[in-house]
Amino acid sequence: MDIAHQLDKLGVDAIESGFPISSKGDLESVRSIASAGLSTDVCGLARVLRKDIDACIDAGVDMIHTFVSTSDVQRIHTIKKSREEVLEMAGDAVSYIKDHGMKCMFSAMDATRTDMDYLLDIYRSVEDNGCDIINVPDTVGVMSPSRMYNLITQIDQEINIPIDVHCHNDFGLAVANSLMAFEAGASQIQVTVNGLGERAGNADLAETVMSLQSIYGAMTNIHTQHIIETSRMVERYTGIKISPTMPIVGENAFAHESGIHTHGVLEKSDTFEPGIMTPEMVGHTRRIVLGKHAGRHAIKKSLESAGLSPTDEQLTEIITRIKSIADKGKRITDADLNAVALAVMGKPAGEELIRLKELSVMTGNIITPTAVVKAVMDNEEMIISNTGVGPVDAALKAVEEMIGEHARVKIHDFRIEAISGGSDALAEVIIGVEDENGRIVTARSASADIVIASVDALITAINTMLRK
Structure with missing residues (x-):
């Protein structure tokens, strides 16, 4: 729900919020997002099966994205249907969705490996049945930018409804292929935050949006100033780290x-x-x-x-x-x-705002990790306790709470490395803290106790920032 609200704040046009038929949990998740009062369209995913479509309708979505395999390799070996059967199923699914008064997107899955004449037959059929948008997926990421341009150009000449593209990144070309599709006439691009997705992922939101706006001069509805906070939120919830060298959102991008x-x-x-x-x-x-x-x-x-x-x-x-x-x-x-x-x-180090006196942590499989920090803060002794997902998290949260109104700082990055071998290995921690103006200060500490090293590094970073 946090991510859905953040995407709405970011200004995305539609959120494909889940696959309601896949599980009870997914159905409830999609229903919650659909009923959250977001400005963006909420979309549900469905195969060309009535039970899938009914689950999306039950979830209360604004749009249904229905799909079916159309390439010979997927059609023969996965759904085991003839070309004629797939053509009929696609048309029936779109008609069923439109009969319920809902917006419909149709995807010919593995479109980029589908026979061109048959692909156009499929798209003409769903258009005739009232489809609102067709999607052209490069499902296994095999297109080159020039071939993608030619494919979308051909489809655009035959189809009169908006074209959407969905590119995978197996060869690192998802964004390039998406941009070529845009040049050729596609008006919508499916993207993911941080490029997450099946296998090597999908076209990255930040790279696609900033290329469209900064290089092509195209307008989108994205409030780009929220890209970094969105990227970091998704990184935090998924646990999938952003590479420092990732364009636009990586730590080293600027x-x-x-x-x-x-x-x-x-x-x-x-x-x-x-x-x-x-x-x-x-x-x-x-x-x-x-x-x-x-x-x-x-x-x-x-x-x-x-x-x-x-x-x-x-x-x-x-x-x-x-x-x-x-x-x-x-x-x-x-x-x-x-x-x-x-x-x-030859100058003195200067006065420290915060000086650690004692640190204790409690953790275990039946105890919520808890840390108690005693420190001198601005010449006043304070004791603060806090909990976290682990002892390090609890200790760092206690220090952040202690700093309180003296400075509005948050941890920007945290990294740890073992710098000696054995179970008593010396650990080096590097922490970056960021203030409300976006200024970042880094500090390090080393100790055989990872919690002590983490707290020392954080306190050093805070003191350095406040001295600056």
Whole structure:
């Protein structure tokens, strides 16, 4: 339900909310979404079978998407029907849906491997039976962009109702094929958040929308500033992590490390970014990454943002030390840069807003993981407890609650690595925290106790951010 409301906020035109006939749970889920009062159309999926269609009607959806295999390989080996039987079933299903006064989309499953003359016969038949939209699925992701363009061009010449496409990403071409379909006359594209889907997934929403709007100049109803929050919500609920290098929504999509790149971006962002798409357009933030390729200009800017103004000689020494750390394969955090700079400049570390005194956790198979944190917060001792899905989650939530009104921060990213072997392995935790202005600060900690390392890293990141 959270994802459905988020998609509605994002401005999607339709949500294919589930396959009601597949289970009682799916039926109830689709019914809940359909009755949630969303602005978007809620669609249910159905085979060309009356029991499937009845389940969608029972769920109260706005539109029914009915489908049947049309390629010889699927028709013969899965549904075991003749071409004539499939043609009749498709027409009957569409008529049945329209007789109930509902909007109908029809898919010829595996359309891109279906004989062209037969495919057009199917689409003409469903159009004659009142279908509102035809869908052309590249079910096993075998199309090339040029072939997709030619296919949709041919269909568009024969069919008078809107064309929708559904592309799979088996060869990494789902978005490219979708865009070629749009160029050829398709007016709708089926997409998924983070490109999730069967096997290698489907056309990604963010990549498709931003390509349409920024490259083609096409208008969509998507409120693009909500793309990142939508992507992260789906990542959190599915547990499927977004690759750092994923276009648009990945952590590195607007991150720059190379000295040449960072110098250019800091002077004028579109020197090394598309320009027609900015991080702000999708709710992202630009980051300067400090590593062995970082340039003098970037490190100086980062230090200035932390209120530090080293001399040229001190800056040279800071850069040397930072690159020495990076050459050992370590990621440079903001707290690392701060610590190195303060040491080189001979400055005190500064007052910490929060200082950990004690941490205890309780966990087990019959106990809800609970953490109790005692810390000095702004010279006042506080004790906070919280629960979570595990001891680390509980401890981090307790610290976030403790920081309370002093700063509105949230955990942006969390990663852990074992840096020694054995059951007593030393664990290194790197945490990034983000404030309400989208500014991100990172810090690290290492300990044989993963909970202690996590809390230490979080507190260090918070203190570093507040000092900045």
